[in-house]
Amino acid sequence: MSRSLNSRTLFLILISTMLMKHGNSMPTYNYHDCKDPLLENATTGAIFQSDLTSLLSPLSLAASSKSFHKANVSTRLYGLFLCRADVSQDTCKNCTITASIEIKSKCASNSSAVIWYDECMLRYSKEQFFGVAQTKPLVFAWNIDDNNSTSPTETHLNAQALMYQLIEQASSRDMLFSVGKYTVNDGSEDRYGLVQCTRDINRSSCASCLSKLMERTKTCCGHSVGWRLLAPTCTIRYEKDIFYDSLEPLVSPNTSKPILPSKGPILPSKDNRNRTAKLLILHMVIPIAVFMLFCLIWSAQPKERRNQGEQLTNLIQVNNLKSSSRSYFKDQGMIALEDNKGEIQCFSLSTIKVATNSFSDDTKLGEGGFGPVFKGKLNNGKEIAVKRLSFKSRQGIEEFKNEVTLIAKLQHKNLVRLLGCCLDRNEKLLVYEYMANTGLDAFLFDQNKRGKLDWPKREKIINGIARGLSYLHEDSRLKIIHRDLKASNVLLDQDMNPKISDFGTARIFYSDQIEASTERVVGTYGYMAPEYALEGSFSVKSDVYSFGVLMLEILSGRKNIGFFQPERRRDQTLTLISYAWRLWSEGKELEFLDHVLVNACPINVALRWIHIGLLCVQERPKDRPTMSSVILMLGSTTALPLPLAPPFSLSNYYDNTSDEFSITEEKEEEVEEGEDDNSNSFSVKL
Structure with a gap:
C-alpha cells in the first residue's frame, strides 16, 4: 500500500475515533456529482487547490454554530453547506467536516461539485450560484418494495397531498424547511415527508424548486413507498418510516389539528445555546487541525495518485442507499441522476x-x-x-x-x-x-440478407465500430473496456450506421491503468482474447482482439464460432481466424473474402483489411495495435507490419481427442468462468 493511502487511512481512523468519542456516527453518504474538469497546469492547479482549502475550512468551522452557511474566496470560488434543520449541531458539524474531506477527495480535479448525505449537503463552484434555484444535477432514489396495505393510487394521492402542503409551509418560513406525516385510512401506518431549500434563495424560488421536484416524482418514483430527490438547491423526501427528529409540530393533511411528535429534542435556552456553542468550538480544535493536516498531505501527493481509485466514483453511480435513521431502501432500490447534459x-x-x-x-x-x-x-x-x-x-x-x-x-x-x-x-x-435494422448478425450471417451488405456498407460498418471503440478506449472521459464486442452487440440504424451496444460487462480503467484481471470471466467464446479466456486478464488489447475477429467475420461473411471446413482432418480443428491466417500465409487471401464482394469491391483495399484483421488477433496483446492505430491503417496505404500467428485453433485450449466438444453447431456461446479459481473450465449457455 502506498504511503499516501496510509496517510488517508490514518486520517479517516482519527476522524472515526473522534466521532465515536463524541457519540456521533459517520454521516450516511447518498451521492456526489463532479463537473467541469479543470484544464490546468501546475500553477493554476495549485491555486485552485489552495482556494478550495481556503473555502472548505471556514465552512467546516461555521458548522459548529450554524446549519447553513455560504462563503467565497474572492471571486474565484463559491461554496455553501446546508444541514437538515432537525439535526443537532454536533451532527451538522460532523457531517460538514466529512463532506469537506470527501468532496475534495472525490472531486479533486473539478471546478464544480456537490455531495449529499442524509444529514447535510455541501457544494462549491467557480461560478457564482448564490440566490439561483437549481434542480440539475438531480439525483432521485426510490424503494421498489411496495408491499403495503394501501393501493398505489391511494398512496400516491396521499403523498402528493402531504408533500404539497409541506412545500407551502416551508416556503412561508425563514428556515425554508418543513416535515410532516399522515396516517393511512385504517390508522395502522404513518407516512412521513420532509422538504428543504438552501437559504440563499428566496421563498418563491424555494416553492418553485420544490414543486419541480414533485413534478419529477410523477415519472420517476411517485408510486413507490419511499423516495427522495436531491438537487443542489432543494430536497424532498417521503418514506413509510420516520427518519427525522422534528423541532416543530407535525401537520397532517387529513386534519387541521397538529400531531405532536412522540419524541423530540427540547429547545435550549439562549444561554444554554451560547454555552453549547463554546463547547463545540473547543471540540472543533482537534478535528480542524487534523483536517488541515490532511489537506496538506493530500495536496502534496502527485495528481495521478490523488486521482487513482476515484475516477470510478466520478461516474454516475447507481448506489443502494444504506439504512438511514429508521428508514431504508431495499437492495434492489435505485438511484439515478439527471444533469444539464442529458436525462x-x-x-x-x-x-x-x-x-x-x-x-x-x-x-x-x-x-x-x-x-x-x-x-x-x-x-x-x-x-x-x-x-x-x-x-x-x-x-x-x-x-x-x-x-x-x-x-x-x-x-x-x-x-x-x-x-x-x-x-x-x-x-x-x-x-x-430503436435501431431499425436490429443487429449486424441478422444480416451478416443470413444467407438471404448478406447480399444487402455491399462493400460500401461493410466499409462504413468496420470504420464505425473502430471509431466507437477508439472513443471508449482513448477519447471519452473514462477509459472503458467493453469485454463483449461481437456481431449481435453491433446495432444498425435505418442508414446502416453501426452502434456498439450492451455495456453490461464493461469495465472502467483508471487513467494510468494498463490492464486488470478478474476471477469472473464473462463474454462470448470465440470473440474473447486468449489471455482473457484463460487467465482473466483484460485490457484495451482484449477489445482489439474482439474487433479483429468481428472484422474478419464482416469481410468473410462467416462466423468464427461454428466455422466448418469439410476437408479438415481430426487434427486440423480450424477457427475462422486460423483459416484466414493459413490463406494469408499461402497468398490466397482472395479465397477468404465473402463471394458477394469478390467482384464488387476494391480488391487491394479488401486484402489490406484482412491483413489488418490478422494484426488485431495476434496471440500476444503487446503485438496488437491500438484502435487509434487501426483507424489510421484503415484510412491509409502505408506499409503494414507482418502479423504474427494468432492462436491457431481450439486445440490450443481443449483436448481435441475428446468427443465432448464440437464447434460444428452454429450457436454463439456466452460463457462465465466457473467458481473454482484454479480451474479453466467454463459453464456454457447455448
Missing part, C-alpha cells in the same frame, strides 16, 4: 407494457444471452427498443446498474443511446433508441 428517464412498468403490448411475441425483436428485446412505441409516437433482462439471466442487478451508469455518460454517434430504464418488482428493463 436518463425512469419509465414505469405500466408505460413499458403499453408500449410493447405487454411484451407480446409480435413486438419481439430477438433474444440475447441476457434476455429478449422488444420493439415499443411510446404515447408520443417515439419508437423504442426494450431489453428485458431474464429472471434467470446471469446479468443481475450489478450488471444492470453497470450498463445504466456507463452508457448514460457516453456520447458518440457509434454508441447506442440509452433513453431510460425501469426497475420495478422483478423486472429489470433498459430502454434504448
